[in-house]
Amino acid sequence: MSSMLSIALRCSTNSIRLPPYRLQKTTTLFQQAIIKNCNSIGGFRSGLSVISRNFCTRNIDINTNVAKDVVLFTYENPKFYKVINIFGIAQFVFWTYLSHFALTTLKDAPVEENPEVELSWYQRINLGENKYRNGISVFCFLVGYGILFSVWMFTLRSVRFLILRKGGNAVSFVTYGPFNRNRIMDVPLNCMSAQEARELAKVQLPIKVKNKSLYYVLDMRGEFKNPKLFDYTAGLKRNL
Template sequence: EILIFSYNSDTFYKVLSAFGILQTIFWINLSSLSLVEVKSDRDVSFLSEFQQKHKNKLAGGIILLGWGIIFITFLFFSLMYPLRTVKKIALLKNNKEIQLFTYSFFGKTRSLKVNLDDISCKQSREAKGSHLPMKIRGKFFYFLLDKKSGTFHEPKLFDQVVGLNRSL
């Protein structure tokens, strides 16, 4: 097997997973606290009157906001983004398949064997931008290769074998 591309950022994906978990805990806690009635001996101000009058609406709004942020930060950034970031690409000995390694939760790695006919790169390696989108037949979303921080060990082989724009 020939290593074509590699990108190492394990620490970033571990921190990203921890951030997603902390955001989830924070917003669940905030949404549950919004349902708790706070009693005070101070005189009633406009804000506390408004809070008492619209308590359920405020709590519902905070819960919706919190769960929306949980969905975006945890599910997308902490789970989906690492699954679509390419860590390594290796051409297998039969020259018809590649072994694609992506990140998983907490910086772990997952691998996928892909037939070369099922891969299509939408841009050239020299195109502007920091990421190279790669589509794999039968998979949602694009896989992303980080062109700035990643290393193309065999750039000509990548261009001739993996980096082609095929119709899927």
């Protein structure tokens, strides 16, 4: 019995390259078949035969050597990214103006000390003093710059189109960009890794690209044009 089980396991894992979520389904089906059919040797053999038919002879040979470029994923929402880019620019302008206002308007006005009156801590602060004036100016500028940087990085990491290039060895990331300009980057398949299975992702599917900071994000509200081809190319988790 143990030898038959080992043969079935080798058949389902070694001879077939399955994505992680399919391997999990395979293991679950093995367990269900064993529990259901372990009352007799004949039943156990029949369970293994069912597993063999489902996994060892299933036609999962996906041809990734495509003859032309194939669109794997699309997400069309340019209006949203236009709005958040306008928001980021507006915030940058506002906080930069506030920084300039603080630097040029705050005057050095020392607080007069009166021994008869005890002032609160905030009343003893001279905002016109150089360290406070410069600190406020730098802080306001960094807030505006941080908001703009975050908005632009989110936009540049949001995938609009994911295209499997001719030959099946590389993928093109077409991402949104500031001012409605798309950015295109070609990445070999062995230099990218999906951090989650497509069927398990709920909101976003992050993809790590070698030597790139942050993740490229596939919004699950988009459309997978060829889901099986995606699972066996861009959707695989790899060690980078």
